[in-house]
Amino acid sequence: MKILMLSQYWYPENGVPQRRWTWLSKILVDAGHEVTVIAPPPHYQRKIELKRWWADRKARVPLEPEEGPSGERIIRSGFFPAGPSLTQRAINQATVALGAVWVAARKKGDLRGYKPDLIIGTVPALPTAAATRIVATIMRRPYLIDLRDAWPDLLQQSDQWNKGTGTTSLREKVLKRGPLQVVSVTTKIVLNDALRNAAGITVTSSHLADELQKRTALHTDGASPECVTIRNVFPPLSDRNVDLERTHDDGLNVLYAGTLGRAQNLSNALEAAKIAQDQGVAINLQFVGAGVAREQLTTKARELGVNASFERRYPAEEMGEFYDWADTALVHLTDWEPLSRAVPSKTYELMAQKVHISGVVAGEAAELILTHGAGDIVEPENPQALAELWMELATHPERLKINGDGPQWVRQQRESIAPERLLSLVERATNR
Structure with missing residues (x-):
């Protein structure tokens, strides 16, 4: 089976989303599936000057696909640099999503004649859900959404997002008086549409899976998309087993x-x-x-x-x-x-x-x-x-x-339960 992945974050970056999908991609490849990924070059949590980003734009995206550590094929797309603020991150995520749609829709180079059996989009970055829906519509193929966390619920907490930073920027003070609410409502509508029309949804919490199944906003003809819990039990990068006796008395x-x-x-x-x-x-x-x-x-x-x-x-x-x-x-x-x-x-x-x-x-x-x-x-x-x-x-x-x-x-979840759930969901999604 040919599987097309859309992601904002990928190898060689080493965060949680990247490690999750390096692991899940290996499960898919080992089961005989062909995985192709559209993702931007590494830039997550990297400070990139706009002047340098613009100067390096042509060299930044390789013409030839790369091979990832799980045997997946990686095709790089464009992006706009991220920053620490929510506004900058939103712009980055939106441009990455548009870049993925552009690459998939053009079907040039290594994607010429390519037609996947299934498309998977990984969230967060919420715009990826919309991009996945668009690409699936263009290619007329079913898709899965890897939602991971409690979206769109967390949008309802937008007035508290900067509580932990101790600061409220002028931009936030201006945006929260109307524009932020409009963006939040629009994002919720778009995300719910993407989830409602998905062949399935994967999350990392069984409580979230149960909650999504109950939501009438996700129902089509009285039925909701299948929600499957695949926990973030990706393999550790060391085999340490810490079980040390406390040997100090300084607190x-x-x-x-x-x-x-x-x-x-x-x-x-x-x-x-x-x-x-x-x-x-x-x-x-x-x-x-x-x-x-x-x-x-x-x-x-x-x-x-x-x-x-x-x-x-x-x-x-x-x-x-x-x-x-x-x-x-x-x-x-x-x-x-x-x-x-x-x-x-x-x-x-x-x-x-x-x-x-x-x-x-x-x-x-x-x-x-x-x-x-x-x-x-x-x-x-x-x-x-x-x-x-x-x-x-x-x-x-x-x-x-x-x-x-x-x-x-944890070992049982990683080695037995998660692989079985993922592979079964993929089969069901393509046989609907």
């Missing part, structure tokens, strides 16, 4: 490795560390990652006087020393209602490596941590509760020992 070492962004609002963790510190318990925080809230968090940590260090974003294969240092790892989301139907991918990695999780999460993520004995949870946006948990762990380090079935469960 509790807490690691956060991930996005320092809007949906996390990690200032809550800094406030918790301050509360514990005032009670005489040292909390040593280490943040490893990048995101729009990094500068605000660095400033707040300094103002509170807590022991917090901030490291750049490291490749997954270089995280071993941070896991060795940590007594517990923080999985942290803010209290937006749609996030109760989200499970941070870091949860699975920590479960697989037997690192104790301090979960500041609700909904499905909290259920998974407790069910599989992977750590402890507290409700989001309650620094007092988080401080009390950390003080308890510092006083009773035996609670940091992981004895649950998390590693076995």
Whole structure:
């Protein structure tokens, strides 16, 4: 079967969406399918000057397709550089989506005469859903949407998107008085249309899959698209199994490795560390990652006087020393209602490596941590509760020992359940 993928992010970038689809592409290729990808050149989380971007535009997109690590064929499309603001990111995502449609519609070069059996579009980047619908219509082929997170629900939280950054730009003040609402409503309508007409939808949370099945906005003749949960249990880049005894008495070492962004609002963790510190318990925080809230968090940590260090974003294969240092790892989301139907991918990695999780999460993520004995949870946006948990762990380090079935469960999801679900969905989508 010929499968055409549309994505905003792809190899050699090394983020969560990229690692997810490197893994899923290998499952498809190993099953005998031919995977072709339309994606822009690597530029995610890279600062690119507009002048240089314009000067390099011809050399940037290779004329010949590349071969990816899973045996997929990669055809590069155009893009406009991204920036830290929501407006800049929206422009980047829109231009990438248009670039994918342009490449697919022209059918020149390596796509001459190409007709896939199935098209798959990966979200986020929401414009990819619309691009997938357009390309599928042009090619008259069925399509799947890999929705991943709780969209379009998260659009309803747009007035809180910059709560975790500590700043409100002039652009945001102007746009939020009308234009932002118009864009949000339009995006929701377009996204629902793409989801409603899809042959199937994949998500990373079973709670989200159940919710989507119930939505009348996605129903056609009383039926909704099939929703399948394929969790972010892609293989780790190391085979480490951390199960170390705590060998220090200078407080509790807490690691956060991930996005320092809007949906996390990690200032809550800094406030918790301050509360514990005032009670005489040292909390040593280490943040490893990048995101729009990094500068605000660095400033707040300094103002509170807590022991917090901030490291750049490291490749997954270089995280071993941070896991060795940590007594517990923080999985942290803010209290937006749609996030109760989200499970941070870091949860699975920590479960697989037997690192104790301090979960500041609700909904499905909290259920998974407790069910599989992977750590402890507290409700989001309650620094007092988080401080009390950390003080308890510092006083009773035996609670940091992981004895649950998390590693076995993650392995089963990765090696058995996810491949079977993906391949079955692909077959059903093309036989409708």
